[in-house]
Ligand SMILES: Cc1cc2nc3c(=O)[nH]c(=O)nc-3n(C[C@H](O)[C@H](O)[C@H](O)COP(=O)(O)OP(=O)(O)OC[C@H]3O[C@@H](n4cnc5c(N)ncnc54)[C@H](O)[C@@H]3O)c2cc1C
């Protein structure tokens with residue numbers, strides 16, 4: 372089984388978001404970056420499990436500059452065999468998907484994984500776009516997958532439950548919580564990751580159909596109203612008359 | 618023309634679907650054009666969509682659309698959008714939308730904004746929309762400048778609004794490729810409350826509950842309100858509650874009208890999934906709990922005392 376996992380770099384989950392002077396830019400100074408949790412915990416680990424079970428290879432691919440090599444090495448330490456970094460500044464989901472498609476479309480991957488979403492721009496778009504560009508079926512929000520021969524049985528989240536889907540390779544899935552259990556890289560993995568191939572390729576694809584014109588911070592909550600534990604009638608009244616949510 | 622893709626359940630429309638229709642109608646008004654709905658198969662209530670402002674409903678039937686398949690669905694929507702000359706395609710950002718939004722955009726060579734939570738504003742060279750990023754810690758304004766745009770709308774962004782009367786339903790045909798995935802089964806929770814992503818009222822609890830055996834008071838409160846239950850991540854991870862109830866950065870992101878949190882500290886990763894709620898009520902015995910900073914109403918007391926009292930007060934108000 373030849374597997375590809377698309378990995379992205381996101382700010383660490385406790386990061387406070389700040390804007391630079393004119394509000395049109397994010398202030399990225401001092402942000403600590405991690406591998407996107409959906410890519411690391413679920414997509415990558417499920418791919419490695421499958422490789423351990425039935426053999427084959429796991430390649431990771433990232434679109435970004437050399438500063439991403441740290442998170443790419445982490446993916447190698449967790450157990451990916453090799454990595455491709457497409458040296459291009461991602462300017463939208465479409466340019467990321469196009470760059471990946473242009474690089475891997477003729478490589479014959481059986482299963483391509485994305486995360487359910489990147490926790491920075493929360494787009495959930497790259498997987499859907501990439502599946503179209505690669506002309507393969509796409510199963511979003513997968514929470515469980517078993518593979519027999521070239522057929523996968525996948526459970527995915529839908530509103531109020533799950534749906535079970537059967538699909539033949541090649542296909543693309545996006546990984547949600549439950550697909551696998553997080554793995555912490557061990558010392559041997561970390562040592563080996565340094566020797567594993569990280570191939571840098573270049574693409575020059577840009578997308579002008581969307582641009583972010585402004586960033587704003589959400590309006591903070593007004594001051595909180597504290598209510599006495601013995602006065603729940605008052606809370607219900609406020610929810611009805613002031614907040615108007617009941 | 619604005620084309621809205623509307624899902625139906627055996628002929629009837631959920632509130633989220635009607636929200637998308639109202640969103641599309643308002644978008645059409647902003648752009649000075651009309652709005653049509655696309656439904657797959659025949660929906661008994663299809664003509665009712667006229668009430669929400671569409672000028673007509675296009676009904677597309679094909680064996681290839683019997684089950685959800687992102688390739689078949691996306692091709693169908695894109696082909697209808699092309700044939701009808703749509704300049705904006707609107708759909709829900711739900712488990713269907715998430716698989717096809719990007720595919721449709723690629724097919725139409727369209728600019729794409731997903732998870733949008735504001736109505737579009739017209740600009741010199743296109744439209745702008747807003748969406749939450751960094752799990753609600755910031756908002757980005759996105760300018761869509763291509764001739765065709767695809768927008769997926771987050772639930773509870775606007776309320777469905779009746780503005781017209783029933784309209785005509787037109788059967789159309791379009792090229793739809795054969796699906797390459799098969800839906801074997803669907804497993805939906807029983808019951809009448811809305812699933813978490815669509816719920817307007819949510820009662821949630823965390824580790825302060827001490828153990829799964831104590832959840833009766835949370836369920837009683839949710840019952841009294843007609844609310845959906847949710848929980849913090851450690852609660853789902855330790856198996857006290859099912860995984861699908863886990864809200865937050867790595868769980869379900871929700872934006873209900875009311876979010877009641879009992880015995881949840883309010884860690885930043887939890888807030889990331891709930892901070893877009895319209896109104897937040899926090900019950901916690903620790904006055905320093907960070908959740909109080911993100912709440913509209915707070916009760917600093919023992920939840921085992923407060924929650925049953927709140928349930929009683931709600932029953933009384935509803936009686
Ligand atoms: C990468 C990452 C992702 C994460 N994603 C998520 C996520 O998606 N969702 C999520 O929820 N968490 C997430 N977390 C975990 C998060 O950081 C917190 O650990 C978690 O939310 C805490 O859960 P809790 O509030 O239920 O428990 P605790 O932090 O233990 O808080 C329990 C609260 O209950 C109160 N309490 C106790 N007894 C009572 C009582 N009798 N009456 C009233 N109050 C009482 C206490 O004062 C305390 O505030 C994530 C963490 C990481 C590192």
Ligand SMILES: Nc1ncnc2c1ncn2[C@@H]1O[C@H](COP(=O)(O)O)[C@@H](O)[C@H]1O
Nearest residue numbers: 377379434485486488489494495496497
């Ligand atoms: N720069 C990138 N390089 C490689 N994969 C990416 C990149 N950005 C996003 N992805 C993949 O696409 C998924 C969804 O991202 P998004 O569409 O940004 O929410 C992520 O979980 C990754 O698997």
